Amino acid sequence: MLKIALQNGEFVITCEFVPGRGKDGTSVDAALHFARDVAASGTRIHAVSLTDNPGGNPAISPDALAPEIQKYGLEALVHFSCRDLNRNAVESRVMALAREGINNLLVVTGDYPASGFEGHAAGVFDLDAVQTVKYLKAMNAGLEIPGAKKGTTIRLPQTNFFIGAAVSPFKFKEEELLPQFFKLEKKIAAGADFVITQLGYDMRKVLEVKRYMASRKLLVPLVGNVYVLSYGAAKTMHAGLVPGCVVSDELLSVIEAESKAPDKGKQQRLERAAKMVAMFKGMGFAGVHIGGFALKTDDFLFIINRAAALEAQWEAFIPEVAFGRKDEYYAFPPPQTYRPGAVDDDPVKPIGRGRRSFSYACSDIFHRLVFERQSLVCKLLTRYYRAVGDRSWLARLAHAVEAPVKALLYDCQDCGDCALPDMAYCCPQGQCAKQQRNGPCGGSTRGMCEVYPDEKPCVWTKAYQRLKSARKLEELRTQYVPPRKMELAHTSGWANYFLGRDHAAPPVKQAAPEGIH
Template sequence: MANKKLSYKDAVLSKEHFSVTWELVPGRGSTEPAQDQVIETAKLAVDDPRINAFTITENPSGKPAILPYPLAKQILDETGGETLIHFTCKDKNRNEIESQLHAMNRSGLKNLLIMTGDYTTEGYAGRPKPVFDIDAVHTLKMIKKMNQGYEIPVRKGTKKLNETDYFTGAVVSPFKSTEPEQMAQYYKMHQKVDNGASYLITQLGYDARKFDELRRYADRYELGVPLIGNIFVLSLPVAKMMNKNLIPGCVVTDKMIRDMEDEKGKYPDNKKRQLLRAAKLYAVLKGLKYDGATIAGHGMSYDDLCWILDKGEELLLDWQEIAKEFDYPMDNGFYYFEKDPATGLNTDVPVDRSKTGHKRNSLFDRMFGLVHKLVFKESALFYPMVKFFAKKIDKNFLNKPFTWFEYYTKTFTNECRFCGDCVMHEIGFQCPMSKCPKSQRNGACGGGRDGWCEVYPGKQKCIYVVMYEKLKAHEKEYTMKLRYAPPCNWDLYKTSSWLNFFNERDYNYRKDE
């Protein structure tokens, strides 16, 4: 055991230290045993120098629970322990997000893991209306601006607020089965790092080759941020839920379910098998040169965690052999790198994607692309003429009928939601406000499976999967990691996005604050 306990930030950024966070789920209620247990658990483990922070979840699985901030503050006040707060975008608009950020900064809560969040599933008197006003990339950028001293409009110009000191990270999933879905994850990962993520935590999975893939991808493209692996002490009932994607984004394959069922029949002490699996994954992650691990599990005690850490260190010398036990590929799953037959992991050679992951564009796609090429680029043939008439129409009686013509046309062709700040020409003519239940303007969330939307599996493809497939047909899919779309400006709601574009009011001309 190390002699000195590092702060969470120092532990994550250290090249010599393997950081550890312990995930605690506070549950629904405010004075229930679950909330008291979070505090008592922190008191037990706070002096252990191996445990750098306690991770507190925010409304996992889209169900209501106590917000993590009061518990994080209580842990800080009563024990001095640090927390890593899950901060999601799903239940609050951008003003509420900013308000909570101001409040947490004043309370001394500095460590945040920024996530989109699970789609809402239940609440008082039925299923609640989801919010998803801004996405994880927007939130990271907002916090980056707050750390630099956020400039806000006042009556006479602007005012610069005092700088905050947030240490923010983001989530990425290497556990995707199709090329378009996996590449959409990686391209959004670039966006998250570019806009302020200081570290990355993986989604949950049990495929060592995928963990290795992410490590190699991050090194190949010099992302320059620490990678933290996700470990869950997995029971068979929870594994079956993950297998059905009932816990969105967590991947447990059919083969792993069969192996776990065999284990249950063979070994009387099933809990010890669960802890051993977690310890082995700890050793594999450390062997793969990950920078840390976040460890979770229902009913896991401090003694259980210590056993995992001690056993994981004991197994470290054999991590390459142990990695072969985590051989749970998804059916016909995509990998970014060629397989290394000697280790069962990857080589540094990317697979040939020149003939995969795309499809022919439809007649509608080609028509929309042609219109955009002829009209909506400054270099386009008809751009000057259309812009001239757009400025004229904008200020006379034709504005309203023109606006409704655009709305009904785009509603028929693209299910337009009339936001007035349109980005769908950048997303393969998919509307993120109508076709993405989470209104993601900067890439896919992590909850989808096999290319399908998390909310409508088997019925609707993720719009960023569709985008990748269309752009790949023109060898332009790399633009997915270069694009950034600011939040929708709801001042433009029920106005013409075409008039807003030509009159320089939409996001293309607006400074993103």
């Protein structure tokens, strides 16, 4: 239903629920009662969206509730994060969902673990969202796995997932925003079927996702996020406690004033949500994803019905949802119109060299001299490693030098499958808390890392600045980086490269999905 509706150009509505901790309780009842009531009322809702341990806290799995919801005749849209799963558990979960008849997944990176039993849980992040989409697509096509006889393969039965991806446009700086768009492009190239925006309250910013997609001819449906913002949620987001969710000072003041009404501002926030639905429809979005804390069925139905009544006036509401932050970066000039149809130029222009980072320049020169396949040094070292193997004392000595030097220069964790050249010589293992290899997660705030907001900039802002100064931004938005090969942990990245064992070497290089170079 969701897939068919989006493919047919119908304006879709999905309603989000956040299952809480415990096998039952208010949050579980809310989702199930919603499905029951909506099915009975005949209102056209295309999917009930179920979050997956949001905020990095444990909660009942959406996989358990999704089949119960589908029994009422509604489809479920299950959020799918790799924060808590390695790639084998991903496949297990996906196959279990397929058996339950769950076909809609929204792939997200996932918030960093924030709690857990007797201490915080470990963040797994074995795959990033781009790699996960690619894996899901491979399962849809019938995954090829080694057969019983050496050299043979067998194909697993196909799955039928309709795969959504998320994008977070509410970023403050250029070096924070454009990598989000680049990663979106990689998700689409990997096979994402539709896209949902992060929640936010600046229609110009959300329109920029649409403008970016149009400028790059990314022809997948884009769904807008409508979050009913209570005063409590606004305060939490304003304080930066919900990764990637932005509430400006001005918006907080507005919500605070509204909260003084006898109904604590409920009517006004539902009205704002209805106007946002009307705006997204007017702006040519493919649908809306409606959510909010403790919303009841009647609240959702009010928003949907009120939006239909307000549809004709949608353009008049744009100034009411324009809570950008002072000095915030926009990728495009102010729009001439919010109506669909306009196509902008690519916002990434050939840019002057600017000031190049010394560390980047040195790393780049060293890489070109030693690791470029055509270089004499690379050819000699490849021959050497092939001749002596990596168990020789000389190779061991080289690793003993490599590990501390790279630790000193790059925060190397000795993963053995080196992605430094893929990330402008920034180490994903040592410098990104979620070990992302294809672009940033959505959790940064004003350029700072979600996990270390007072200490570390997001490593992808650094990679962006380095590649911008070297005029190599195309690398950042088109180059697919495969998952780390765990079997290489604590072995020499240099040896693995020369021996063709890591992800970058020609003999083992994986075929990039269509559209990725």
